[in-house]
Amino acid sequence: MPRPVIRVPVSSLKDGDSPRAGGIDPDHVQALAESPRGFDPILVHRATRQVIDGMHRLQAAVLRGERDIAVRYLDGPADEVFIQAVRANITHGLPLTLKDRKLAAERILRMHPAWSDRAIARITDLSPKTVGAARRRSTEDIPQPNTRVGQDGRARPADPALRREIARTLLAERPGVPLREVAAFAGISVSTAHDVSRRMRGGEQPESAGVSRTDKRGTRSTVAGVRRDPDVGRNRVTALRSLASDPSLRLTEPGRALVRWLSARALDIEAGERLLAAVPPHCAVTVADLAQCYAEEWERFARELSRPQEQEDAQRAG
Template identity: 45%
Template sequence: MLDKAAPVSMPISSLLPGDSPRLAGESPQHVELLAATQDLPPILVHRGTMRVIDGMHRLQAAKLRGDETISVNFFEGDEKEAFLLSVNANIKHGLPLSLADREAAAGRILVSYPQWSDRAIAAATGLSPTTVGAIRQRSFVPAQRESGRVGRDGRVRPVDGSAGRLRASEVIAMNPDAPLRAIAREAGVSVGTARDVRQRLRAGRDPVLTSQRDTAKERGPSVDAAVESQRHRTGNTVAGTDWRSVRSSLSRDPAVRYAENGRAFLRWVDGHVIEPVEWCELIDAVPPHWSNSVAELARSCAGAWLEFAQELEQRARKQPES
């Protein structure tokens, strides 16, 4: 933590160069510019090592002027925290860090804090979460080996959310009309996740997202088995239906292939079926100010499909057994 005491004057000879995030070191031109400044702001020093955390340009400027002392604020903490503070200070004031500096810093922070979310590291380094995610993928700590990450708000969120979705589906199976907040609290998920799980179950879909199911497979057979077991417990045995395989079979069925309305049905469904991987790619195309309207439209379409499915099931039950 920062020492809130007033800055103290320290001999320049007692200070050591810091673990700077600047890959190219200090800029001589910036040092000369600061040397012409009458009063240099205090620099930040790690008390445990006497290394400069923030202010190497000011320290060099003081040396260039021939000063023997410099004003110092102290930081109490470990060296990992000191580096994090150095990066944070350098992206907020003074000579900006280059993109290469910030990316290298993000790589180091990932090593020190692998449990941090991409957004948390992005906020600390002035990068985008996407860039941090790419750096994480190149790092030696694969994301799928982490159980959770710490967000900017300090809350821990799971990398693989399939377990929480399975718990939510169990709660919903026992009490389908339970309030969303009660479901979320019981399953340990967000209200938004509880809402999505209930909507997916009502539509006859798998409560676990395709991307999470793929992650579950990577994490091991026990997790994948749990996903499949829960699908059967909730009666969701057709959730993994692939329209492409169904369409291939339908198109070979003479009752569909040689009937005009059958061919028209195939063409119509081609334009109305969407796979999860498709909407994952398209969802970012919706501007934020249209999110609610498009969400209502999607919910309306889902309701229409549900009615369509129920009508088909009723007709199937009325068919005499052969």
């Protein structure tokens, strides 16, 4: 539904957080002021009165001597004004230059380092490779989180080997699944999903999953001060692959659903381990209690699954 248009005094509006490195273009303002055409409504952040899109039109209205201007208000947090300005200036008006868009991508990376390259590329109208290059160049002033939030809002581990293994598990479970679905589920590109599929068909060994960084002792660093045995990740992947290839699961819908659910939990566990560094000290006990509750539920789940086997073993022993 389009936002309503209202007219407000030009004196009540503030300069926006512009993504234009060169600021206002006076020639463009002059051309707008001399045009006989009316102006499209400008976009303004309601809470701060900052102009998100339309600074040239606002300046042209002042040059014409107009006291008010047509406005569409946008609500939302103040720290998102810059991102909205980039979005708006990409789609219409005086186009942002390539330099403007690259600078905007670097600033958004500093604001939201966990956002994926594709998500930022979509905002800035750049390629994901260009955003990725900006991320690599700016390792000193841009944090490098171990998870990335994609365009769908889902957090996924930045470890590409783990994401490939999740894709491999899904392909093993559902051989005919569309590669776009595999890519979306695992948080990889369609071309990467195609490469995983090609390697599986050719019988090639997959890239090692679960170990993205090792120290001299062969243990994997997950967060500051926390290390765990790299075999944990490998064992989890091996178990998932075994379940995905089991005909009793692969050939039934409930079985396939179970493997999908367990694969998603593996992804969640990996992401959770990497997010531990973000837990502030005053929240640590609460998060630990919650983790303990989840662990107890998993333990109960495991006991229920083990009970029939234990009964069968007892009967054989008796």
